[in-house]
Amino acid sequence: MAESQSVIARNYHESRSKQVQEIALEYDHLPERYIRKEDEEYGDVNNAGASSPMSEEVPIIDISLLTSSLSELDKLKSAVSSCGCFQAINHGIEGSLVEKVREISQLFFKLSVEEKKKYARAGDDIEGYGNDVVVSEKQTLDWNDRLYLFVLPRNQRRFQFWPQNPTHFREVLDEYVSKIELINEFLLKALARSLNLHENCFLDQYGTTATMEARFNYYPPCPWPERVLGVKPHADISTLTFLLQDKEVEGLQVLKDGKWVGVPIVRDALTINIGDQLEIMSNGIFKSPVHRVLINSKDARMSVALFCMPQTEKDIGPVDGLVTDETPRLYRNVTFTVDSFFNETPRLYRNVTFTVDSFFKNYQKGMRAIDACKI
Numbered sequence: 001m002a003e004s005q006s007v008i009a010r011n012y013h014e015s016r017s018k019q020v021q022e023i024a025l026e027y028d029h030l031p032e033r034y035i036r037k038e039d040e041e042y043g044d045v046n047n048a049g050a051s052s053p054m055s056e057e058v059p060i061i062d063i064s065l066l067t068s069s070l071s072e073l074d075k076l077k078s079a080v081s082s083c084g085c086f087q088a089i090n091h092g093i094e095g096s097l098v099e100k101v102r103e104i105s106q107l108f109f110k111l112s113v114e115e116k117k118k119y120a121r122a123g124d125d126i127e128g129y130g131n132d133v134v135v136s137e138k139q140t141l142d143w144n145d146r147l148y149l150f151v152l153p154r155n156q157r158r159f160q161f162w163p164q165n166p167t168h169f170r171e172v173l174d175e176y177v178s179k180i181e182l183i184n185e186f187l188l189k190a191l192a193r194s195l196n197l198h199e200n201c202f203l204d205q206y207g208t209t210a211t212m213e214a215r216f217n218y219y220p221p222c223p224w225p226e227r228v229l230g231v232k233p234h235a236d237i238s239t240l241t242f243l244l245q246d247k248e249v250e251g252l253q254v255l256k257d258g259k260w261v262g263v264p265i266v267r268d269a270l271t272i273n274i275g276d277q278l279e280i281m282s283n284g285i286f287k288s289p290v291h292r293v294l295i296n297s298k299d300a301r302m303s304v305a306l307f308c309m310p311q312t313e314k315d316i317g318p319v320d321g322l323v324t325d326e327t328p329r330l331y332r333n334v335t336f337t338v339d340s341f342f343n344e345t346p347r348l349y350r351n352v353t354f355t356v357d358s359f360f361k362n363y364q365k366g367m368r369a370i371d372a373c374k375i
Contacts, residue, residue, distance in 0.1 A: 019145045020131050022113060024220035033141045034228045057261040058083060058254065060269065063183070064090040066190040077194035083256045084289030085273035087266045093179045095268055100172045101244060105302050107166040108147060109218040119147065119161050128161040143228040143295050144219045151177045151306075152212035177212060177306065180242050184308045187240060187272070195285065201319050202281055206239060207311020211336075219251065219293065219301040230293030230301070235368055238275030238307040245271055249301040255290040263291075276370040277310055280331045283318035288370065312337050331373045 023031065059079040065072040079086040108116070121128030127148050132141040149161055151173065163169045188206060189199040219230040230251055245252065245265055252263040252271065263271055279288040295301075310316055317333035 019113070019116075020143055021109065021145050021218060021220050024222060030222070030224050030227060033139070034143055035140065036227060036229050036232075037140055057256060058085055058087055058263050058271075060087045060089055060266060062090050063088050063092070063186070066186075073190060073194050076190060080191065080274050080286045082287070083254055083261065084287035085254055085263070085271060085291075087263075087269040088183075088272050089266065089269050091183055091270055093176075093183075093270075097172070097176060097179065098244065098268065100168070101176050101304055102247065102302070104163075104166050104169045104172050105216045105218075105304055108163050108169065108216065109145070109302065111163075111165060115165065119163055121148070121161070127158060140229075140232065142231050143222055144217055144230045144293070146218070147214075147216040149173075149214045149216075150211070151214045152181070153209050173214065177214070180212070180306050180308070183242070183270075184240055188278075191278070191282075191286065195282070195322065197319060197321050201321070202239075202278065205281055205310065205314070205316050205319075207314050209311050210239075211309035211312060213307045213309065215305045215307070217293075217301075217303045217305065219295055219303075221298050221300055222295045223297060225295040225297045228295050230295050231291075233290050233292040235288045235290050235370065236273065236275040236307060237277065237369055238309055239277040239281075240308045241273050241275055242306045242308070243271040243273070244304040245269075246301045246303055249296055249299045251294045251296065251301050252303075253292055253294060255292075260292070275307070276368075276373075277316055277334075277336065279370065280316055280334060280373060281319055283322040283327065284330045285322065290368075310336050330375060331370075332375060334373050 018026075020034075059075060061076050061079060062069075062072055066076065076086065116129050119129040121130045126133055127150055129145070129147045131145045132139075134141070147161075147163070150156065150158065159170070162173075185203065188202040192199045192201050192203075217230075222228050233255065243252070245263070247265065250262060250265055253260040254263060254273070255261075273291070274286045274288050276288045278286050293301075313335060315333050315335055318329050318331055323329045
C-alpha cells in the first residue's frame with residue numbers, strides 16, 4: 001500500500017512539474033493524472049467519430065457568397081443551428097499568412113524547455129505558456145501544452161508572454177488577429193441576416209472594444225491514445241471561435257445527436273464554431289457545441305484557436321426579436337468579464353456573470369458555464 005501511494009505521489013509530482021511535451025519524451029508510463037475517466041465523458045465514449053473530407057456532418061461554407069447567395073446563407077444558418085460549427089472557405093486570408101501562423105507555432109514548440117519557460121504563466125493566471133490549469137487534485141489533465149495570449153484589446157496586451165523567438169511571432173500574430181477581426185464582424189452580420197434580423201443586432205451587444213484570446217496548442221503523440229484526451233469535452237465561452245487545424249493530423253470531434261463526429265481537415269479552411277455567448281444572443285437557435293480532441297499514437301498535432309469575446313462588463317441577452325410567445329426567453333442576461341482565474345470573490349452584477357475563470361472552473365468539473373444562465 002505504501003509503495004502504491006508512493007507511485008501515485010510521484011506521478012502527481014511529475015504531472016505538475018513537467019509539461020506534457022517533456023512527459024511524452026521521457027516517460028515509459030502514463031501518469032495517473034492524465035488517464036481519462038468514463039464518468040467525465042459526454043455521449044457514447046466508444047464512438048470514435050470517423051471522418052472523411054466528404055463528411056456532411058460539418059458543412060463547408062463559402063464565406064465569399066454570404067452577401068450574394070441566399071442558399072449559402074441558409075446553409076450557414078442550418079449548420080450553426082444543428083452541429084454548431086462549419087468549415088469556412090474563401091475567407092479572405094491569404095494562404096501565405098495561414099502558413100506563417102502555423103510556422104510560428106511550430107517554431108515556438110520546437111524551442112528548448114528553458115526557452116519556452118521564459119513565457120510560463122504564473123500559478124494564478126491563465127495567460128502564458130503551460131499546460132492544463134489545475135484546480136483540483138482529483139482533476140484529469142489534458143494531454144497538451146499551450147501558449148495562451150490575450151490579443152485584444154491591443155492596449156492591454158502583456159508582451160512579456162509574447163515570444164521573441166521566433167523573431168516574427170508578434171508581427172504574424174498581429175496581422176492574423178486583424179484578419180480574424182474582420183471575418184468575425186462579417187459573420188456576426190451574416191448570422192443576424194440569416195434570422196431576418198437587423199444585421200447589427202449581434203454586433204451591438206458584442207461591443208466596440210471586444211476581447212480576443214489566442215491559444216497555440218501542441219498535442220504530443222501518446223502510446224496510449226485511447227487512455228487520454230487532448231482536450232476534455234467542453235463548449236466555448238466565446239461568441240465565435242476560429243480554429244486553424246493541423247494540416248495533416250486530425251483529432252477534433254463535436255458532439256452531435258449524442259454521437260462524436262470527427263471534424264475533417266479541409267485545405268485552406270478555418271473551422272468556426274458558435275460559442276455560449278452567441279447561443280444566448282440567439283435565444284438558443286444557434287448551438288454552442290460540446291467538442292473534444294483525441295490524441296494520435298504516432299504524430300504530434302498542432303492547432304491555433306482564436307476566441308472572440310464580447311466587450312467586458314457589457315450586458316448580453318437574447319435579441320428582442322427572437323423572444324415571442326411561441327419562442328419564450330431561454331436565458332437570463334449575462335455580463336462578461338475577465339477576472340483572475342483564482343479570484344474567489346468576483347464582483348457582483350445584477351445579472352449572471354460570465355467570467356473566464358468561472359468557465360475554466362466549470363470546465364475542469366465537467367460542467368458548462370451556460371447552464372447557470374438558463375431560465
